[in-house]
Amino acid sequence: MKKSMEIPDCQYPSGPVLVQPSGPTPKHRLYLSNLDDQKFLRFSIKYLYVFREAVPIDRLRSALSDILVHYFPLAGRLTRVVSGGGSEEGLESEEKLEVDCNGEGAIMAEGFVDISANEFCSRPPNRSWRKLLYRVPDASTFLGVPPLVIQVTHLTCGGMILCTAINHCLCDGIGTSQFLHAWAQATANPLSDPQVMPFHDRTMLKPRKPPQNNFPHPEYGVDLIGNNSSSSLSLNQFLLSQPLTPISLTFSSSHILHLKKQCTPSIKCTSFEILAVHVWRAWAKSLELPSTLQIKLLFSANVREKIKPNLPQGFYGNGFVLGCAETPVNQLLASNPYYGIRLIQLAKQSLHDGYVRSVIDLLEEKGSIPDMSASLVISAWSRLGLEELDFGSGKPLHMGPLTSEIYCVFAPVVGDLGAINVVISVPEGVAERFKHYCIKGFEEREEKSEIEGVNNGERYCEIVF
Structure with missing residues (x-):
């Protein structure tokens, strides 16, 4: 009889935690370019990693807290642009998004699943893998999900599965890879600085005035x-x-x-x-x-x-x-x-x-x-x-x-x-x-x-x- 392709349910020994930057960060609204806040990018890029040997969760959290000092927008929250010429009764735009860099923190959950790394890797992708990423409760809208959600799942063999959900409006594939490598480096070498410092400003991608649609698209x-x-x-x-x-x-x-x-x-x-x-x-x-x-x-x-x-x-x-x-x-x-x-x-x-x-x-x-x-x-x-x-x-x-x-x-x-x-x-x-x-x-x-x-x-x- 063939084994089920579905993985067992995850067990959570405790609730998720908010990981905030370990030091002071700028508090402002970050402009998102038109390439950032396209409607078809309003989702999270979800990566899944399987490691033979687990890394202590405290080390992962501490390194994440340190690296969020540099990548502070990922510790913020997406929000609609407020317009109104400085009036206290400003209006929210239904279309344009920006990041409230408030340092609220990324979500990190810790779980356990009754399966080994070899057993997991022998099974083809299927929807039960979704169990490996923490679902934010009461997040009924896209804006209700923090830009960065992480789950570390321990395996019976001593390995771990790492799932990350990084909001696509903040990063593309190159950007997510840059952030993940910075986090990994900070975990492996806590006293090191990121090899590449993040560049946050997106105003060089602002539209022209007036807009010029010069090509077929x-x-x-x-x-x-x-x-x-x-x-x-x-x-x-x-x-x-x-x-x-x-x-x-x-x-x-x-x-x-x-x-x-x-x-x-x-x-x-x-x-x-x-x-x-x-x-x-x-x-x-x-x-x-x-x-x-x-x-x-x-x-x-x-x-x-x-x-x-x-x-x-x-x-x-x-x-x-x-x-x-x-x-x-x-x-x-x-x-x-x-x-x-x-x-x-x-x-x-x-x-x-x-x-x-x-x-x-x-x-x-x-x-x-x-x-x-x-x-x-x-x-x-x-x-x-x-x-x-x-x-x-x-x-x-x-x-x-x-x-x-x-x-x-x-x-x-x-x-x-x-x-x-x-x-x-x-x-x-x-x-x-x-x-x-x-x-x-x-x-x-x-x-x-x-x-x-x-x-x-x-x-x-x-x-x-």
């Missing part, structure tokens, strides 16, 4: 090519109509090299570009989309060095915009991967300073949200150094997302710099087709192992081949 559904609104709506309804199945697929460096060799003519490309095209094609095939439907691949692109002047070292806010490759389904599927790679590369080339400024101005005028109606969204975590985190007891056995229901995540593989773990959720009715198209062409080259489980009517799959 297909990532936000502005100036779309063609008219596929009804088909896109049908696809969106289909994607929302079925339970989602989380799938994890690990591509080794040899797999990625094999994919690159399929390009005709040969093209110089990154691992992200070839794997993104491969997953995009498998996604479109598995959904059996209408051949003329215009579909999009949206991906986060770092613009710290695209902006003029460049964003300062240590900037940990949102310094990315969405790149957008788009094409009719039939052209993507009928063409060699070379075609999709060129679409991604051309999209990257368009992300210059003027384009980024146009995005900021567009958000100022319209508060647009990304066009998700017929889009696959990929967030790349595989080159951020997230898997190198060391709190003094060694690097993690596993690093990845806590959940993958919103985006496809390209996560790092611990111990294999060239490998990428693709974590994605698809409607359960297409899961088998999606897996088939992802691994098609590899079966004769290597053996593959497949783990499947059933939990509360949902199927969870992990493939390593």
Whole structure:
């Protein structure tokens, strides 16, 4: 009989604590740029780490308290912008957010779960992992959740699982990695200062006056090519109509090299570009989309060095915009991967300073949200150094997302710099087709192992081949 994929419930020996900065911090309102407070970023980035050996909770708390002196906005609270020209009866904006840097503190919870690190790592991602992140009671709104929530869960083997939820309005992937490494360094070496000091100010990303929307922005559904609104709506309804199945697929460096060799003519490309095209094609095939439907691949692109002047070292806010490759389904599927790679590369080339400024101005005028109606969204975590985190007891056995229901995540593989773990959720009715198209062409080259489980009517799959 197969073991259940669901992990046991967490036991909490005591309630969570508020970890406040260990020293005085500025008390003011921090401006959030239009790239920061986009509506589609109003959630927390949730990371999950598994460590062979636990770090004493007191050391983690003390180091966090020290590092929050430097990253004091993470100890504050998100709030709506108050406007009113200095009047005591100022009005709250329904749209714009800022951070009240009040030093209230981050939440840290401590738990225990009856499972070992090896047992946990042998199970594929599933929704029971949510038990490993403390749920803030009475937080009925996005603003009710502190910017930083942490749970340390002790395992039967003496290891620990560390889950962090960092508000995306304050940090992007580069920023979260910078903060986590600073915390890890402070834990392992309490007397050391952060290797990179955080840069808090985001005013260099303010919109122009007047705003200048100088470019088409297909990532936000502005100036779309063609008219596929009804088909896109049908696809969106289909994607929302079925339970989602989380799938994890690990591509080794040899797999990625094999994919690159399929390009005709040969093209110089990154691992992200070839794997993104491969997953995009498998996604479109598995959904059996209408051949003329215009579909999009949206991906986060770092613009710290695209902006003029460049964003300062240590900037940990949102310094990315969405790149957008788009094409009719039939052209993507009928063409060699070379075609999709060129679409991604051309999209990257368009992300210059003027384009980024146009995005900021567009958000100022319209508060647009990304066009998700017929889009696959990929967030790349595989080159951020997230898997190198060391709190003094060694690097993690596993690093990845806590959940993958919103985006496809390209996560790092611990111990294999060239490998990428693709974590994605698809409607359960297409899961088998999606897996088939992802691994098609590899079966004769290597053996593959497949783990499947059933939990509360949902199927969870992990493939390593």
